[in-house]
Amino acid sequence: MKLITVFGLLFVLTLNTAQAKPFVLACEPEWQSLAQEIGGELIQADSATHGQQNPHFIRVKPSLMSKIRRADLIVCSGADLEVGWLPLLLRNGNAGVQVGKPGHLLISDYVTNIEIPETLDRSLGDIHPQGNPHIHLDPQIILEAAALIEARLSLIDPDNTSSYRNNLESFSARWNAALANWRITAEPLKGKNVITYHKSFSYLLKFLEMNTLTSLEERPGIPPSARHLATVASIIEQTPPLAVITSPYDPEGPNKWVAEKTGVRVLGLPYTIGGSPEVNDLFALYDRTIEILLN
Numbered sequence: 001m002k003l004i005t006v007f008g009l010l011f012v013l014t015l016n017t018a019q020a021k022p023f024v025l026a027c028e029p030e031w032q033s034l035a036q037e038i039g040g041e042l043i044q045a046d047s048a049t050h051g052q053q054n055p056h057f058i059r060v061k062p063s064l065m066s067k068i069r070r071a072d073l074i075v076c077s078g079a080d081l082e083v084g085w086l087p088l089l090l091r092n093g094n095a096g097v098q099v100g101k102p103g104h105l106l107i108s109d110y111v112t113n114i115e116i117p118e119t120l121d122r123s124l125g126d127i128h129p130q131g132n133p134h135i136h137l138d139p140q141i142i143l144e145a146a147a148l149i150e151a152r153l154s155l156i157d158p159d160n161t162s163s164y165r166n167n168l169e170s171f172s173a174r175w176n177a178a179l180a181n182w183r184i185t186a187e188p189l190k191g192k193n194v195i196t197y198h199k200s201f202s203y204l205l206k207f208l209e210m211n212t213l214t215s216l217e218e219r220p221g222i223p224p225s226a227r228h229l230a231t232v233a234s235i236i237e238q239t240p241p242l243a244v245i246t247s248p249y250d251p252e253g254p255n256k257w258v259a260e261k262t263g264v265r266v267l268g269l270p271y272t273i274g275g276s277p278e279v280n281d282l283f284a285l286y287d288r289t290i291e292i293l294l295n
């Protein structure tokens with residue numbers, strides 16, 4: 001009997017040790033990947049959405065509910081990107097990941113969002129009321145986010161602070177080197193015009209010093225009307241852009257229509273990790289995106 005109790009106790013202790021690895025639930029694959037860069041083997045990380053999904057709109061499935069229950073840290077873009085589903089998800093999360101707790105990290109709360117609307121009118125249906133939430137395509141924001149994630153992991157798991165700090169240093173050095181390289185490689189793109197479907201790439205285009213002539217969506221989240229598509233077609237005819245750039249989850253119809261009408265090229269960019277098969281980390285995401293635009 002005593003022996004069974006000792007074995008039982010050992011089993012419980014083993015389980016607790018296994019559970020002690022902080023579990024990071026990211027809202028998007030880019031933050032899962034960044035958390036993994038900083039946490040390495042010391043953490044477990046997963047993402048609520050994958051690279052082929054529109055992060056604005058997902059259905060909260062029971063499997064996701066069970067993930068939020070065991071999350072120690074959530075990392076999301078914020079600025080209302082996840083407003084359609086994160087509140088529901090959080091209702092099922094533990095106390096540590098609620099608003100205001102160390103386990104709750106929305107990167108947009110700490111960085112500068114661009115494209116903040118001058119007049120805020122939700123009745124217009126704009127899904128970027130807090131400014132553009134697609135912040136991970138600004139390489140400088142990636143560095144800031146890495147430091148924020150390191151600070152949170154160190155709060156949640158103080159025993160491993162020095163490892164998290166070392167990983168942050170190593171990542172930042174590699175990222176800064178890559179960033180310097182991207183600036184050089186992408187030089188020919190400077191000043192080039194593109195058209196987007198949704199405003200998914202605004203931070204990237206700002207970094208690359210490229211111009212957005214217009215978007216196929218009249219307002220973020222509003223599918224293009226026939227009248228607006230005709231306007232886009234006439235803009236393309238007056239100022240032919242490099243391409244119409246799209247994410248893996250944008251609807252194909254309007255892009256195809258504009259391409260057929262004007263002969264403009266449509267370029268699909270990966271947008272995030274898993275947006276195309278070879279894009280398996282943040283370095284590959286930027287490498288591949290710049291490569292597609294250059295070709």
Ligand SMILES: [Zn+2]
Nearest residue numbers: 056198199220
């Ligand atoms: Zn958006």
